[in-house]
Amino acid sequence: MKLKPEDLKKISDKMEASTNLRSGAGRAKITVHMGTCGIATGSRDIMKAFLEELETSGQKDILFTTSGCAGLCSHEPMATIEIKGESPVKYVHLTKEKVKKIFDEHVMKGNIVEESALGRGSERVG
Template identity: 40%
Template sequence: MQIKSLEELKKIKEEYKDRVRLRSQVEGTGDQTEILVGMATCGISSGARETFNAFIEELAEEKLDDVKVITVGCVGYCHSEPTVQVNIKGQKPVLYGNIKKENVHELIEKHIKGGEPVKRFILSTDFEIV
C-alpha cells in the first residue's frame, strides 16, 4: 500500500500502535505477550540467534501460540548480551541479560507461564526515551 498523505500515515500509526507499545517504561496494553530478542551484531555474536531459536521451538512445543518473538536491535547493554525483554499485558516490561539458550526454558516456565520474573537475570534500565 502506498502512503500518500500525512492523514494516511497517521491512520496506519493508529492501526499499528498497539503492536508497538513503546516498550520501554510503559505498561503493555497489547493482548499478546511479546519476547524481544536483541539481535544486533553484539547480540548475535554472543548467541542471540540460538536463544531466539530456542524460544521459538519451546513456545511451539508448549503450544503457546499467543506469544510473539520479535527481533530488535541493540539496547546498549552489550556487556550482558544476549538481552531479552518480556512484555506481558498489564505489567511493566522486564529486561533480562545473559539469556543463553539454556536459560530459555526457565524463563518460559517461570515468567511466561508462571508470571514471576526471574530475578537473577534482570537488568536495571536507567535511561529515558524521548
C-alpha cells in the first residue's frame, strides 16, 4: 500500500488530537533513538510499538520524538522516558514486549523498569 499525502494529513490530525504535550501541557516524553545504529537494529518498530501503546491507553499528554546516536550503539534499540519533573531514564536493548512493560509501568505509573534501564540521564540531542 502506498501512502498518499492526504493519508499523512489524516495521521497527523489524528495524533494531534490525541497528544498535546507539544504545546507544553504534557506530563511525559518518549524519545526513541533514531541514529543509524538505532534504525539498523529496529528502532522504527520500537517507535511503532510505543505509538500503539499510546493509542490503546487513550492518553493525551505524552510527546513522542526522536534523537540521534547517543554513542551507545551496542545498546540499541534505545529509548529515553522522561516524566515531567523527574530525571530521564534510558532504556536499552528494547523489544516490543519491553516497550509494553515500560509504557505500562513507567509512563503510566511512574515506576522505573530497572531490568531494562541503563541509567538516569540524557545525551545531547543532535
